[in-house]
Amino acid sequence: MSTVQGRLRIAVQKSGRLAERSLDLVRDAGLRVVKGNNDLLYKVENYPIDLLRVRDDDIPTFVADGVCDLGIVGENVLEEGKNANPSQEGANASVVMPLGFGKCTLKLACPPTLDYAGPGSLEGARIATSYPKILRRYLEERGVSADIVVMRGAVEVAPRLKLAAAICDLVSTGATLEANGLVAQETVFESQAVLIRSPAAPEPGLQHLLDSIIERMAGVVSSQGAKYVMLNAPRAALDEITALLPGAGAPTVMPLMGRDDAVAVHAVCQEAVFWETLEKLKAAGASAVLVLPIEKMM
Numbered sequence: 255m256s257t258v259q260g261r262l263r264i265a266v267q268k269s270g271r272l273a274e275r276s277l278d279l280v281r282d283a284g285l286r287v288v289k290g291n292n293d294l295l296y297k298v299e300n301y302p303i304d305l306l307r308v309r310d311d312d313i314p315t316f317v318a319d320g321v322c323d324l325g326i327v328g329e330n331v332l333e334e335g336k337n338a339n340p341s342q343e344g345a346n347a348s349v350v351m352p353l354g355f356g357k358c359t360l361k362l363a364c365p366p367t368l369d370y371a372g373p374g375s376l377e378g379a380r381i382a383t384s385y386p387k388i389l390r391r392y393l394e395e396r397g398v399s400a401d402i403v404v405m406r407g408a409v410e411v412a413p414r415l416k417l418a419a420a421i422c423d424l425v426s427t428g429a430t431l432e433a434n435g436l437v438a439q440e441t442v443f444e445s446q447a448v449l450i451r452s453p454a455a456p457e458p459g460l461q462h463l464l465d466s467i468i469e470r471m472a473g474v475v476s477s478q479g480a481k482y483v484m485l486n487a488p489r490a491a492l493d494e495i496t497a498l499l500p501g502a503g504a505p506t507v508m509p510l511m512g513r514d515d516a517v518a519v520h521a522v523c524q525e526a527v528f529w530e531t532l533e534k535l536k537a538a539g540a541s542a543v544l545v546l547p548i549e550k551m552m
């Protein structure tokens with residue numbers, strides 16, 4: 255049984271990089287979250303759902319074991335926690351979909367003084383990381399044997415303290431590497447937050463709710479960055495203008511009252527609409543261009 259007392263459970267990071275965006279996603283999917291006295295468990299008032307707020311490292315296990323039906327976690331943490339042999343050690347949680355936030359890259363980095371010419375340069379070296387499994391696999395695949403030192407945090411200081419010759423840690427802007435005088439050398443793993451689900455079935459009667467929450471979250475994710483674009487276009491430039499609309503399917507084209515030479519074009523653009531695109535649309539003859547946010551999409 256995956257839940258007690260007929261409720262679904264969703265595991266989210268309690269505090270940290272993913273906490274706020276995870277809660278936003280849950281709310282955008284229509285769940286009204288109530289922060290009660292219990293810091294570990296937030297209740298959803300309009301559905302039989304609880305949010306379990308935990309350390310991100312624990313999320314894959316909670317979901318794999320059926321303690322939670324769904325979870326939101328970084329792919330890096332999921333990958334690091336995976337059972338190498340799930341048939342013997344219990345099934346892993348499975349990825350439902352990427353969520354488009356928490357994007358970062360696990361990178362190998364070293365001080366510029368290390369004469370780096372590919373992963374082979376790390377043969378026999380000490381490498382500090384919080385992701386020993388992912389790193390070991392990466393090195394093994396390249397036939398490199400190195401000494402992996404596991405650090406929970408502040409991995410970037412290891413070379414300065416002479417604890418390690420290189421590090422393997424998460425990078426997004428690169429500011430932390432730069433501040434520590436390190437140079438990124440290799441991409442080991444690309445990550446973002448993902449929705450994961452349990453291999454165990456939910457409590458009887460809750461499958462439909464589970465499916466509906468997943469579908470709503472998919473709607474929220476796919477509408478992120480999507481825009482509704484309305485503009486007027488000269489008929490002669492219609493093909494050129496519709497080709498400029500990013501990620502738009504077949505747009506709606508409507509007549510304009512009293513104008514035979516121009517039409518109104520409405521389109522859902524699945525990709526971000528940048529100022530550069532608007533400038534190109536204008537240059538192609540578009541006028542009265544409006545870009546509107548899309549709240550929900552299914």
Ligand SMILES: Nc1ncnc2c1ncn2[C@@H]1O[C@H](COP(=O)(O)OP(=O)(O)OP(=O)(O)O)[C@@H](O)[C@H]1O
Pocket residue numbers: 267268269270271272308309310311327328329330331356357358424425426427445446447
């Ligand atoms: N610089 C970053 N930019 C974007 N996403 C990041 C960055 N650093 C980490 N992440 C993503 O956010 C997740 C959570 O990062 P955070 O630093 O909050 O983890 P933590 O310190 O292990 O938290 P916890 O207390 O829950 O164990 C990471 O596993 C990764 O997927």
Ligand SMILES: O=P(O)(O)OC[C@H]1O[C@H](OP(=O)(O)OP(=O)(O)O)[C@H](O)[C@@H]1O
Pocket residue numbers: 271407408410423424425426427428429430431
């Ligand atoms: O490339 P940057 O934008 O500088 O980001 C990279 C840093 O972000 C993460 O740590 P975080 O700030 O989440 O703190 P933590 O080490 O305490 O988890 C990661 O471990 C790096 O240290």
Ligand SMILES: [Mg+2]
Pocket residue numbers: 309310311
């Ligand atoms: Mg953690």
